[in-house]
Every structure is written in C-alpha cells, then in structure tokens.
Amino acid sequence: xxxxxxxxxxxxxxxxxxxxxxxxxxxxxxxxxxxxxxxxxxxxxxxxxxxxxxxxxxxxxxxxxxxxxxxxxxxxxxxxxxxxxxxxxxxxxxxxxxxxxxxxxxxxxxxxxxxxxxxxxxxxxxxxxxxxxxxxxxxxxxxxxxxxxxxxxxxxxxxxxxxxxxxxxxxxxxxxxxxxxxxxxxxxxxxxxxxxxxxxxxxxxxxxxxxxxxxxxxxxxxxxxxxxxxxxxxxxxxxxxxxxxxxxxxxxxxxxxxxxxxxxxxxxxxxxxxxxxxxxxxxxxxxxxxxxxxxxxxxxxxxxxxxxxxxxxxxxx
Numbered sequence: 001x002x003x004x005x006x007x008x009x010x011x012x013x014x015x016x017x018x019x020x021x022x023x024x025x026x027x028x029x030x031x032x033x034x035x036x037x038x039x040x041x042x043x044x045x046x047x048x049x050x051x052x053x054x055x056x057x058x059x060x061x062x063x064x065x066x067x068x069x070x071x072x073x074x075x076x077x078x079x080x081x082x083x084x085x086x087x088x089x090x091x092x093x094x095x096x097x098x099x100x101x102x103x104x105x106x107x108x109x110x111x112x113x114x115x116x117x118x119x120x121x122x123x124x125x126x127x128x129x130x131x132x133x134x135x136x137x138x139x140x141x142x143x144x145x146x147x148x149x150x151x152x153x154x155x156x157x158x159x160x161x162x163x164x165x166x167x168x169x170x171x172x173x174x175x176x177x178x179x180x181x182x183x184x185x186x187x188x189x190x191x192x193x194x195x196x197x198x199x200x201x202x203x204x205x206x207x208x209x210x211x212x213x214x215x216x217x218x219x220x221x222x223x224x225x226x227x228x229x230x231x232x233x234x235x236x237x238x239x240x241x242x243x244x245x246x247x248x249x250x251x252x253x254x255x256x257x258x259x260x261x262x263x264x265x266x267x268x269x270x271x272x273x274x275x276x277x278x279x280x281x282x283x284x285x286x287x288x289x290x291x292x293x294x295x296x297x298x299x300x301x302x303x304x305x306x307x308x309x310x311x312x313x314x315x316x317x
Contacts, residue, residue, distance in 0.1 A: 003135050004239035009070045011112035017063045018111060025051055031107040033131065039201035039304055043143045050105035061100050068121060071105065071130060071139060073241050074234030078144055079083050081162045082126040085146050103195045116309060121247060131305030133312045138305040142297045144317040149285055149293040163293045166283055170272045174260050176221050185212035191262025191271035195282040195294055203280050203298040208273045211259025225258055227235045229274060232281050232297040244299060251277040262281040262286065
C-alpha cells in the first residue's frame with residue numbers, strides 16, 4: 001500500500017514506541033477502534049485514560065513529541081507548542097515542572113498494518129485523535145489551546161502567540177468587510193465564553209451562528225477565508241489535508257460561512273467559526289482578559305475515522 005510519507009513515518013514511530021513499552025505500559029495504552037468510550041474526550045485539565053507521558057523514559061517521551069510533529073503538514077510545531085505553552089502556564093502558576101513532566105496521556109489503537117490502527121494524545125488544551133484505515137487517515141477532533149495566548153516577558157518564548165495566525169487571519173478577514181457584509185458576519189457584540197460545540201462526541205453545526213457565506217465575499221475576502229481554513233487543515237498529514245480541502249471543494253466552497261462574535265479590540269473577548277457541509281472550525285479568545293485561546297477543527301465526514309471504518313468493514317465483509 002502506497003502510504004503518505006507522513007503516515008509511513010507515523011507508523012515507524014508507533015512501531016518503535018510499541019517495541020520500547022513494558023508489558024504494564026502496553027496494557028495501559030491499548031484501545032480498540034470499536035471501544036464505545038473512544039468518542040469521549042475533553043480539553044480541560046485532569047487525568048485521562050491511557051499511559052501518562054510522565055511515566056515514559058526520555059526516549060519514549062521524545063518519540064511521542066515527534067509523533068505530534070509528524071502528523072502536521074504545516075510547521076509541525078502546533079501540537080508540540082501546546083505542550084510547551086502548558087509548561088509555561090504551570091510555571092506561571094507556581095509549579096516547577098521537571099523535564100518530561102508533561103501531563104498528557106497516550107493511547108494506541110492496534111498496530112500499523114492492514115487493519116485499522118492509530119493513536120491519540122490528550123490532556124489540557126491538546127487533543128489529537130489519529131486513525132489510519134486502508135492507508136487513509138483522520139485526525140479529528142483536533143483541539144489546540146494556549147494559556148496564556150501571548151507568552152509574557154520572562155518566559156522561555158516572550159511574545160509568542162501559538163494561535164496567532166488563527167486569530168490574525170480571521171481579524172484581517174473581518175476588517176476587510178464593508179458595513180453590509182460585516183453586519184451579516186457579526187453575530188453578536190459579545191463573544192461566548194468558549195467554543196460552542198465543546199467536547200461533544202458528535203459536533204452539531206446547528207449551534208453555530210449562520211454568518212456570511214463565501215459566495216457573498218469578494219475575491220480577496222475569499223482568499224483570506226481559504227487561507228484560514230487551510231491553516232486548520234494543515235494540522236493533518238499532507239494527504240489528509242488535501243483530501244479535506246478537495247471534499248470542501250466537491251461540496252462547494254461557496255457554502256462555507258464565517259461568523260464573528262465579540263470585539264476586535266485587543267484584550268476584549270472574540271470568537272469566530274467557519275462551517276460548511278464537510279467541516280467545522282471554532283476559535284475563541286475570551287477568558288483571562290482575552291489571553292486564553294482555544295481552536296478546534298472537526299471533520300464532519302471523518303471525525304473519529306468513522307466513515308473510514310465503515311468503508312473498511314464494507315470491503316472486508
């Protein structure tokens with residue numbers, strides 16, 4: 001099977017990781033594709049099922065961080081960046097995290113090969129769910145958070161904005177709207193406290209404001225919206241990112257809609273969403289005086305890899 005190079009690299013990393021696990025570690029990481037609990041997830045603080053990264057040795061820990069980089073076809077630093085920002089958050093809160101003391105949990109689904117396989121890493125402000133079926137992969141729900149949204153002076157990366165491009169592209173799009181388009185795009189002058197779909201097992205687009213459709217935007221505005229959508233799709237390997245964009249094209253890019261709520265003034269809460277037949281994106285920066293950002297991508301056709309699994313079972317039986 002001709003795998004995407006990034007998927008092939010993921011398979012290699014998973015195999016190396018599996019070989020390194022003790023029997024006890026392996027037992028705590030196993031998850032089955034048919035597990036009814038597989039759709040349970042959260043981006044809030046707290047313990048998760050699986051193997052804690054704090055219980056990994058240095059080499060195993062490095063393999064998991066490399067997995068988080070390889071899965072992205074963008075700059076490869078978004079998911080790892082969430083881990084790094086969480087270290088800063090804990091330090092600012094008075095903790096003194098030791099090297100490797102990253103409070104995230106790993107679960108492995110099967111083993112790389114002809115049967116469905118994958119992995120997931122979950123913890124505060126990070127949720128990456130990967131399933132590979134017959135060479136195709138899904139990575140959603142995919143959630144990244146950053147607290148603080150802008151790292152202060154005196155930290156390892158002063159001024160760093162992990163989700164800066166996600167906010168800036170949307171702000172530029174909003175600023176480009178003429179009054180009539182802006183009136184249709186802005187759903188409210190108050191932003192919701194958090195993303196509206198939360199950690200729902202199945203994302204429901206009906207809870208989102210309708211917004212301004214791409215068909216009602218100028219060419220330059222459409223280009224900004226497209227760049228923003230592609231920024232989210234780059235959280236996946238190249239083959240999946242291209243397939244997700246092609247699916248949106250097949251359903252009609254002009255059916256995508258953008259909605260904003262809240263302020264465009266720094267330090268005041270803001271929120272936006274993008275939704276269409278195949279995808280749902282939400283971003284908010286409202287808590288802690290708008291210095292606490294969340295960003296999620298849901299693939300409405302491939303969340304949790306369910307459609308891939310259905311196709312696989314149909315072919316197998």
